[in-house]
Amino acid sequence: MVLKNNDLNRIITVFAVITIIGILFSGPVGVLITSLLQPQPAWESVDVFIENYHMLQGLPFIFGYVMIFGFVGFISAAANFAEAPVEKTYSKMSIIFAAVYAGIIGTNYMIQMACIPNLLNSNKEMTGLLTMANPASVSWVLEMFGYAFLGISLWLLVPVIKGGGRIIYIKYLLAINGIVSILGAVLTAIHIPWVLSFSGIVSYIAWNAMIIVVMILVFLEYKGGKKVE
Numbered sequence: 001m002v003l004k005n006n007d008l009n010r011i012i013t014v015f016a017v018i019t020i021i022g023i024l025f026s027g028p029v030g031v032l033i034t035s036l037l038q039p040q041p042a043w044e045s046v047d048v049f050i051e052n053y054h055m056l057q058g059l060p061f062i063f064g065y066v067m068i069f070g071f072v073g074f075i076s077a078a079a080n081f082a083e084a085p086v087e088k089t090y091s092k093m094s095i096i097f098a099a100v101y102a103g104i105i106g107t108n109y110m111i112q113m114a115c116i117p118n119l120l121n122s123n124k125e126m127t128g129l130l131t132m133a134n135p136a137s138v139s140w141v142l143e144m145f146g147y148a149f150l151g152i153s154l155w156l157l158v159p160v161i162k163g164g165g166r167i168i169y170i171k172y173l174l175a176i177n178g179i180v181s182i183l184g185a186v187l188t189a190i191h192i193p194w195v196l197s198f199s200g201i202v203s204y205i206a207w208n209a210m211i212i213v214v215m216i217l218v219f220l221e222y223k224g225g226k227k228v229e
Contacts, residue, residue: 009222015073022067030060046128097153104146135193144188151181
């Protein structure tokens with residue numbers, strides 16, 4: 001069954017909203033809640049981390065799965081706009097890269113939520129290696145490369161999404177996001193701890209803001225089942 005544009009647009013707006021909720025609660029809101037109720041001090045050592053660890057600190061990662069669900073849903077829906085063979089190729093590639101993103105980031109969040117609590121008292125070395133509280137954690141490599149795959153996936157949607165007005169801004173922002181996401185992975189490969197440096201935190205805030213703007217524009221453009229030419 002081929003979805004009508006009205007149905008497709010409604011699906012896209014739903015997933016745009018889900019993505020925004022996931023970003024907000026896995027980022028600013030989730031971090032604020034854990035910081036107020038069960039704060040984890042800046043990384044000093046694995047012993048300090050274990051001493052201050054609480055299960056509530058996994059809350060942002062729980063909402064991270066909401067974000068993954070939103071992104072994958074949005075990308076899968078938007079890929080249906082492809083018409084020409086080239087566009088269909090890009091849309092299929094976009095879905096594949098989205099699947100890689102979901103696999104990597106989903107695994108990383110599973111590690112933070114399920115593996116870390118079980119390693120605390122049995123393997124300190126592995127805990128320090130995997131926890132994202134550690135700026136040099138291998139999990140930051142998974143995180144940044146996973147979001148590089150997401151950036152590529154969203155970038156591939158640029159020629160698929162059609163229209164003027166807000167669509168032009170969405171296309172520009174998705175292209176910029178693709179470049180920035182790949183650059184973030186490259187910087188992480190060179191020096192992992194940059195992710196929790198001042199520039200890394202600023203980049204994280206800017207990325208969140210940019211994606212939220214994109215999803216707001218998507219919602220405004222496609223709400224009400226507006227037909228896309």
